[in-house]
Amino acid sequence: MMKEKRNVEQFSRTDFLGIMTGRLKAMATGPNAPVPDLLSYVPNRLANELHPGVQYLKVKEIIAHSPDMKSFILAPDAARGTRSLAWFSAGQYIVILLNVDGKIISRPYSIASSPRDTLDGTLRITVKRVEGGIASGHMLDTWAVGTEIVASAPLGDFTYEPLRDARTVIGIAGGSGITPFRAFAKAITEGDEDFSLVLLYGSRTKADAVFSDEFAAMAEADPRIKLVNVLSEEKIKGCEHGFITAKLIKKYAPKDADYSIFLCGPQAMYDFADKEIATLGIRRKFVRHELFGEYFHPERNADYTGDIQATYKLTVRIAGTEQTVDCPADTSLLRAMEQAGIEAPSDCRSGRCGWCHSQLLSGEVYVPESVDGRRLADKIYGYIHPCCTFPLSDVTIDVPPMPHSR
Ligand code: FES
Numbered sequence: 001m002m003k004e005k006r007n008v009e010q011f012s013r014t015d016f017l018g019i020m021t022g023r024l025k026a027m028a029t030g031p032n033a034p035v036p037d038l039l040s041y042v043p044n045r046l047a048n049e050l051h052p053g054v055q056y057l058k059v060k061e062i063i064a065h066s067p068d069m070k071s072f073i074l075a076p077d078a079a080r081g082t083r084s085l086a087w088f089s090a091g092q093y094i095v096i097l098l099n100v101d102g103k104i105i106s107r108p109y110s111i112a113s114s115p116r117d118t119l120d121g122t123l124r125i126t127v128k129r130v131e132g133g134i135a136s137g138h139m140l141d142t143w144a145v146g147t148e149i150v151a152s153a154p155l156g157d158f159t160y161e162p163l164r165d166a167r168t169v170i171g172i173a174g175g176s177g178i179t180p181f182r183a184f185a186k187a188i189t190e191g192d193e194d195f196s197l198v199l200l201y202g203s204r205t206k207a208d209a210v211f212s213d214e215f216a217a218m219a220e221a222d223p224r225i226k227l228v229n230v231l232s233e234e235k236i237k238g239c240e241h242g243f244i245t246a247k248l249i250k251k252y253a254p255k256d257a258d259y260s261i262f263l264c265g266p267q268a269m270y271d272f273a274d275k276e277i278a279t280l281g282i283r284r285k286f287v288r289h290e291l292f293g294e295y296f297h298p299e300r301n302a303d304y305t306g307d308i309q310a311t312y313k314l315t316v317r318i319a320g321t322e323q324t325v326d327c328p329a330d331t332s333l334l335r336a337m338e339q340a341g342i343e344a345p346s347d348c349r350s351g352r353c354g355w356c357h358s359q360l361l362s363g364e365v366y367v368p369e370s371v372d373g374r375r376l377a378d379k380i381y382g383y384i385h386p387c388c389t390f391p392l393s394d395v396t397i398d399v400p401p402m403p404h405s406r
Contacts, residue, residue, distance in 0.1 A: 050087050055094070056080035057149040060122060065210045068129035069176065070140055071112065073122050074149060085118040088154030090187040091180045091262075091290070094125070095152040095347050100138045103341045104402070107135040108349055110264065110290065111154065112179035114186035126210070128176035155347055158262070158290040160184065160193055166258040166286055171199040172244055172273055174265030180290060181264065182211050189222045196224040198252050200244050202269060205234045228252060244269075246276040258282075264290040271300065291350035291371060298330060298390045301368050312391040316342055317361070319401040333358075333365075333386035333397060343402045344386065351388040356399075360384045363395030 038044050061073035076082040093108045113124035130136045158180055160169065171181045178201060187193040203209040206229060215227040229239040230248065240248060253259045261282070263273055270289065277287055299308040306329050314327035314336050327336035334356055337344045347355040351371035360382045367374075371388040378384075386397065 049084065052082070052086055052153050055086060055151045055153060056082040057123070057151055059143055059145055059147040059149065062143070062145060065126070068140065069126065069210060071124055071126045072139070072143060073124050074151070075121050075123075077148060080148070085121065085123055086153045087118065088115055089159040090114060090183040090193055091159040092154040092156045093158075093180075093290075093348075094123070094154055096125075096135075096139075097150040097152075098135055098138055100134050103338060104343045105135060105338045106152075106346050108155070108347065110158075110176075110179040110183070112182045114183050114190055115192055116187070116190045126176055126179045152347060155353065156290070157352070158264070158288060160195055162195070164285060165195070165260040165288070168196040168198065168254050168257065168259040170249055170253055170259055170261045171197055172202070172249075172261060172263045172265070172269070173199060174202040174269040177263075177265030177269070177290070178209075178211050179264075181262075182214070185215060185218045185225050188224055189218050194224075196226075198226045198228065200228050200230055200240075200248065200252065202230045202232065202244050202265070204232050206231060206236055206239065226252070244273055244276070246279045249276070249280065258286065260286040260288065262288045262290070267296065291348075291352075296332070296368055296371065296388060296390075298366055298368060301370075303369070304366060306366055306390070306392045312363075313394040314391060315394075315396040316344075316399055317397070318342060318344065318399040327391050327395070329391060331390070333384075333389050333391065333395065337386065337399070342399075344399050345402050346387050349387045351385045354385065356385050356387045358384055358386050358400065359398040360389075361396040361398055364392035365395060366390045366392050 039048060056077040057074040058077045059072050060075040063071040063073070065071065076085055088111060091110070093110045095106050095108045097104065097106050109125040109127065111123060112126045113122060117124070127136050127139050129140055171184070173181050181197070181199050184193060184197055185199070188195070188197060199215065201209055201212070206212070209229050212227065212229060215225070219225045219227050230244050231239050231241055232243060235241045249261070259282070261277060263270060298304045298306070308329050310329045312327050312329065313324050314333055315322060315324045316337055323340070323342060325336055325340035325342070327333060334344055334346055334349070345355050347353045351373040354373070357378070365384060367384065367389050374383065374385060384397070386399065
């Protein structure tokens with residue numbers, strides 16, 4: 001008899017438990033020999049070098065672009081066990097673990113250097129001060145040459161994939177969102193990426209447009225790279241004036257071929273650019289966002305029905321403890337935990353990596369659709385990503401502890 005096909009929604013908890021029972025049985029009847037040291041296998045050692053769980057780094061050099069924006073050149077810290085930097089693809093980010101006044105927090109930063117730069121033993125991140133941001137202020141004000149850093153391996157999928165992306169990428173960048181595009185452009189000039197990049201770089205004034213001269217030099221040397229400065233508060237010959245509109249994108253996009261759009265910048269830029277891009281009618285797979293979602297404003301979404309002025313109680317069960325903290329309606333559950341000094345795991349902070357995956361035990365929450373990266377099973381069984389989940393009532397969650405590798 002043919003087995004009836006069921007879709008995912010029709011799978012029940014019993015089905016999942018059935019899978020678990022089978023696995024437990026296999027484990028119970030398996031050999032009892034102790035697990036060997038996995039790093040004794042050469043492929044595992046190599047994989048560990050290329051994709052370490054953690055990288056111990058040191059600040060090697062600091063380049064100040066302005067009082068509120070600096071590039072930090074990081075190098076491996078052999079004394080703490082990191083002999084070489086992990087390989088990455090242009091566009092990826094690392095997560096930096098910070099201890100700010102005794103509170104452990106983590107923040108993702110796009111890598112601004114190219115993969116080839118790692119061969120010289122350096123990695124570059126560029127940090128812009130965020131108003132009220134505890135991480136950016138801490139890094140800009142306290143990091144010095146020699147500061148010891150704990151970082152993740154490179155992560156993220158804001159990368160160029162020739163099977164998915166068009167041959168021409170229109171980059172839309174704002175503020176420190178320029179950083180992954182610097183990595184892309186360098187990788188193109190160094191022969192490690194092969195696509196055309198037209199960067200529409202939005203700034204208030206030309207002086208705010210860091211890396212502009214460097215981009216211009218790369219564009220001069222390689223016809224596949226083009227930089228267009230778009231200045232909102234200044235009119236300068238050779239620059240566009242205003243905002244990055246659909247009309248402007250069309251002006252620089254290829255007329256007779258597909259193009260991808262890659263966006264990286266502050267939330268306000270996405271709010272504006274996404275509406276403009278929607279009018280272009282280009283296929284969804286050709287629009288890619290790099291989102292570090294710490295600054296979502298849930299109330300800006302049409303489907304948000306909560307009281308944005310409210311403050312709720314967030315009860316957190318983690319590592320055998322239970323703590324209750326305040327969580328304002330416009331603050332993600334992850335941010336509220338960090339502000340209260342609770343060490344909760346996170347990586348992408350935009351609902352994509354699943355690293356903060358936690359169980360919602362009680363209460364109502366709001367998850368913006370644009371950053372809801374949960375699987376269907378997670379939604380059905382009440383799992384959330386606290387990095388992009390906002391309270392609509394008092395809430396209780398069960399959070400996995402921060403892994404020891406961090
Ligand atoms: S930190 Fe990546 S999904 Fe929450």
